[in-house]
Amino acid sequence: MIRVTVVGCGNMGGAFVHGLAQHDEYDVTAIDPDETARESVAASASQTTDDPAAADGSIVVLAVKPDLVEPVLAELDLDSDQTLVTLAAGVSRSFVAARTDASVVRVMPNVAAEFGTMAAAATHEGLTDPVRDLLEAVGTFVEVDESLMD
Template structure:
């Protein structure tokens, strides 16, 4: 393990939106050096901007110079069957690996990377792109020093929380991992509904965005629960109460969200059973 070196090298395999966000956060942190791996180097460099990140096309770069202390697998689950063999072939046995791929167990990672490999699972979410991620992490055995490094890595893009059971990662995937899309879908439909009642499209969009962002800001410090804030807006017999009677009706939001989370959880478990599903063609060259 290379935790006693300065700077500590962290590698990010996969430099799409999430991988690039993490690489940018790491590159802005003192004491860390970042290596990113992605076959589409033009796209990756565009996402990385001017962040001081070393960018290479293939996992062979993981075996060059100083080996990384931690490798983050920031690829989709379908890509893991292609990515894991070349990664395993060049990494020292003690190098820790953390995967953000949904539905891929620690046992599956060890089967591909070696039985003694320190492995983690993490589920960040899209607000990592603006430094506001909620990352849920699970460690299956590694020591406290490696856990601390893993937490330090994901803290560069937002909040972190550890869970004690691996099954909770799938639950978190359905809530915080996929959750930003639920919020965006709500905003999209909210703005469409506002336009349908007669507001100009641009004004409807501006009003909805400002309303959602302002309401979210009131939740940030956690001083008030959502129920209390909702009650503060709602006057008995008023317009808000009339709207909530529809939104929170028996077959409306409560039922819809229950079915929404159940569908996401079901898919996460399907991915786990399928060992990540069909590989996709990333054209990663093997060393």
């Protein structure tokens, strides 16, 4: 069982939670300060919470709006054994990597992840087999140089 934490349960984070729920190998914890957002994914997540300390998955998906990336990262205590998959548009991998001990992968997905039909681009840097498997569980992706993402 692979533990995945999704931080941010809006449209994109919710799509990842629902998409991963279709696969038995993922145990998903969903974190969001908004109770309505947590309720929207409760049936698909093994647990929901507003506590950033619950971000203990081996893969942490950061699905917050770009202006919230820095303050949310300040609340997360991730270590070098974890991989952070950031979905925030326009926020560079280096910006995120400078604010966490986790390895970082930047992904540009779409909400079709909810149905397992996502098409995404992912950076080469930090992309591991478990992250590849996670992305393939919710759709397809191509590895690209980050300069092609902005």
